[in-house]
Amino acid sequence: MKRKVYTLIFVKKHNEVLLGLKVRGFGVGLWNGFGGKVETGESIHEGAKRELKEESNLNVNSLEHVGIITYEGDPCQSVVHVFTTYNTAGQLKVSEEMNPITWYKFNDIPYQKMWPDAKLWYPYMLQDKYFVAVIKYIGAKISETFITPCDANKIQTVFKSMV
Numbered sequence: 329m330k331r332k333v334y335t336l337i338f339v340k341k342h343n344e345v346l347l348g349l350k351v352r353g354f355g356v357g358l359w360n361g362f363g364g365k366v367e368t369g370e371s372i373h374e375g376a377k378r379e380l381k382e383e384s385n386l387n388v389n390s391l392e393h394v395g396i397i398t399y400e401g402d403p404c405q406s407v408v409h410v411f412t413t414y415n416t417a418g419q420l421k422v423s424e425e426m427n428p429i430t431w432y433k434f435n436d437i438p439y440q441k442m443w444p445d446a447k448l449w450y451p452y453m454l455q456d457k458y459f460v461a462v463i464k465y466i467g468a469k470i471s472e473t474f475i476t477p478c479d480a481n482k483i484q485t486v487f488k489s490m491v
């Protein structure tokens with residue numbers, strides 16, 4: 329089965345992370361990092377940088393790959409590559425997809441207004457700990473999960489085999 333490949337980028341500073349409220353498309357009304365589908369002909373990193381620019385106007389040179397999430401079940405059959413960065417350039421701006429965009433303290437993340445799986449793997453992402461997750465949804469509810477921290481070298485090997 330061919331899965332759709334998505335990116336999800338978290339801009340961080342000290343103990344805060346930048347989140348946007350999705351105003352259209354998949355996950356509308358929920359807070360999330362920035363990201364979207366990787367397009368034909370671009371690498372996963374290129375897709376991540378493009379989505380960050382489109383949705384927040386921020387430019388980024390280097391992104392840290394911190395996790396891979398596989399979503400199972402209807403309607404999503406997708407792989408999401410999770411990245412973090414502490415270094416961005418440009419003026420933050422809301423977009424047609426994300427509005428408003430807000431810094432949230434790590435201990436004040438609005439999990440009740442996010443995808444239900446977020447609270448399961450954000451702790452890894454917030455600590456820049458590499459992780460691998462498999463989340464199975466039945467409708468809007470999580471039916472099964474597998475989440476494990478992962479050695480950075482191992483995830484790089486998995487990642488390289490996917491690009």
Ligand SMILES: Nc1nc2c([nH]c(=O)n2[C@H]2C[C@H](O)[C@@H](COP(=O)(O)OP(=O)(O)OP(=O)(O)O)O2)c(=O)[nH]1
Nearest residue numbers: 334335336353354355362363364365408443445446
């Ligand atoms: N936290 C969380 N994020 C998810 C889940 N499913 C899912 O796709 N995402 C992320 C990955 C992507 O960053 C984003 C969905 O991307 P999108 O539908 O906006 O893609 P896009 O920008 O290419 O779409 P569009 O231009 O066609 O509207 O949400 C989920 O279950 N939980």
